[in-house]
Every structure is written in C-alpha cells, then in structure tokens.
Amino acid sequence: DIQMTQSPASLSASVGDSVTITCRASQSISTYLNWYQQKPGKAPKFLIYTASTLQSGVPSRFSGSGSGTDFTLTISSLQPEDFATYYCQQTYAAPYTFTFGQGTKVEIK
Amino acid sequence: VQLVESGGGLVKPGGSLRLSCAASGFTFSSYGMVWVRQAPGKGLEWVAFISYGGSDGYYADSVKGRFTISRDNPKNSLYLQLNSLRAEDTAMYYCASCGNYGGHYPFDYWGQGTLVTVSA
Numbered sequence: 001d002i003q004m005t006q007s008p009a010s011l012s013a014s015v016g017d018s019v020t021i022t023c024r025a026s027q028s029i030s031t032y033l034n035w036y037q038q039k040p041g042k043a044p045k046f047l048i049y050t051a052s053t054l055q056s057g058v059p060s061r062f063s064g065s066g067s068g069t070d071f072t073l074t075i076s077s078l079q080p081e082d083f084a085t086y087y088c089q090q091t092y093a094a095p096y097t098f099t100f101g102q103g104t105k106v107e108i109k
Numbered sequence: 110v111q112l113v114e115s116g117g118g119l120v121k122p123g124g125s126l127r128l129s130c131a132a133s134g135f136t137f138s139s140y141g142m143v144w145v146r147q148a149p150g151k152g153l154e155w156v157a158f159i160s161y162g163g164s165d166g167y168y169a170d171s172v173k174g175r176f177t178i179s180r181d182n183p184k185n186s187l188y189l190q191l192n193s194l195r196a197e198d199t200a201m202y203y204c205a206s207c208g209n210y211g212g213h214y215p216f217d218y219w220g221q222g223t224l225v226t227v228s229a
Contacts (some may be wrong), residue, residue: 001170034215036153041218043203044153045146049210055217087153094214095141095207096167100154 002026002090006101012109017078021052021104023071032092033071035064038103039084047086048073075106083108110132110218112204117223124194128223130187130204133160138162138182141207143216144189146225148201155199157189158207172198194227201225 003026013019023033031051037052038043046055048064051071061076088101116128128144144156157178158167166178177190187204201222208217 032213034213036216038153043221044216046215046217046220049215050213053210055215087213089153091214095158095160095165097169098143098158098214098216100153100155103152 001097002029002093002099004088004090004099004101006086006088008104009102010027010105010107012107013078014109015078015080017109018074019106021073021086021088021106023066023073023101025069025071025090025092028068029090029092031034031067032045032090032094033064033066034089034091035062035073036087037082037084037091038087044087078106080108082106110183110206112206112218112220114220115223116203117228119228120194120229122195122227124227126194126225128191128202128204128225129154130188130189130220132185132187132204132206135206137180137185140149140209142178142180142187143205143207144161144178144187145203145205145216145219146198147203147222148200151200152195156202160188189214191225194225196227199225199227 033051035048038044052064085105159178175193203222205216205219
C-alpha cells in the first residue's frame with residue numbers, strides 16, 4: 001500500500017507569513033496528489049488536484065508543487081481564515097485505495 | 110451541490126448501522142462516490158468507494174468484510190452498511206463525490222458528516 005507522510009505535524013505562524021507543508025509518498029505517484037483544508041468541526045474542503053492545479057475559487061496564495069514522491073503546499077501571506085489542518089491525498093491507486101497523509105495543523109503564533 | 114448524511118448514532122460493539130447520504134445539485138449517477146471517516150481528534154481515513162453505476166466497490170482493509178457500500182441512482186442516494194462494529198469504528202463519517210479531473214479523482218464535494226459511536 002502507498003503511505004503518505006506529511007511534515008511537520010503542526011506549525012505556528014503569523015498572519016502574513018509564508019508557510020510550506022511537505023508530503024512524501026512511499027512510492028512514485030506521478031502527480032496524483034490532492035490537498036484539502038479542514039477547519040475545526042467542519043468537513044474538509046478540496047483545494048488542489050494534480051499536485052498543482054487550484055480548484056475553482058481557491059485563492060491564488062495557495063500553491064502546490066511536486067511530482068513522483070515529494071510534494072509541497074505553500075500558503076503565501078497567511079490570512080486568518082487559513083488557520084486549519086491540511087491533508088495531502090494520493091489517488092494514484094484509485095479506485096482501489098485512496099490514502100491521506102496524517103495532516104498538518106497550521107496554528108496562529 | 111449538496112450532500113447530506115444521516116443514520117449515525119450510538120451502537121453497541123458487534124451491532125449494525127446503516128448510513129445514508131442524499132445528493133442533490135449534480136448528476137449523481139455520473140460520479141463515483143466515497144465514504145471517509147475521522148475518529149475523534151484524528152486524521153482522515155478513506156473507507157469505501159463505489160463506481161458511478163454501482164457495480165464496483167472497494168474498501169479499506171480496516172473495514173473489508175464488515176462494511177458494504179451501495180447506491181440507488183434513481184433516488185440520488187448513497188449508503189454504507191456497517192456490521193460487526195468495533196470501538197475503533199467510532200468516527201464522523203463523511204460522504205463525498207469523487208470527481209473526474211482529467212483522469213484524477215479527488216473528493217471534490219463533501220457532506221457535513223454523521224457521527225457513529227460504538228460503545229457498550
């Protein structure tokens with residue numbers, strides 16, 4: 001099975017900061033990598049697919065990159081509404097399995 | 110697009126439950142659908158996938174043989190039958206649509222979730 005590992009598990013940042021979250025796959029998944037945002041008590045929200053394509057309506061301060069096994073999500077100029085937990089997900093092995101990373105919590109410093 | 114789950118509740122270990130997800134605002138019969146769960150304070154775990162026609166279903170190893178995903182396209186409804194429930198199945202259960210983005214299949218729309226608690 002494909003394992004997804006995110007780092008860090010949590011980070012503290014201030015409004016206006018730029019932050020980067022890393023996601024690593026246990027084997028090459030090409031660009032079959034998605035990112036989601038989840039706020040407390042809410043359902044996840046779909047942000048990015050194919051590693052770097054923003055879903056419609058997602059602010060341009062979000063960006064994704066990577067291919068193969070190493071991926072990043074960058075949020076430039078953090079806004080108050082961006083403090084949340086972010087998850088990566090592989091769909092390379094879809095529909096047999098879809099694996100999420102363990103999540104990265106972005107907290108206010 | 111709207112997805113509304115129902116059917117969660119408190120159930121004893123070994124018991125059963127049937128979750129439902131009512132879909133609207135899109136052509137339900139054209140999309141694969143999934144169930145995803147989240148244990149309290151934990152991350153997201155994919156549980157099951159069903160193809161748009163309902164003929165193919167796939168499961169996480171943790172639920173294989175105990176859970177069954179199904180759908181009724183004329184009723185725009187998705188279901189998850191949970192049998193032989195364990196304490197570790199306690200979680201919020203979300204249904205989500207599996208969009209087709211050029212051969213990539215992210216979970217593009219999510220319901221608000223229904224809580225399943227397994228406890229004696």
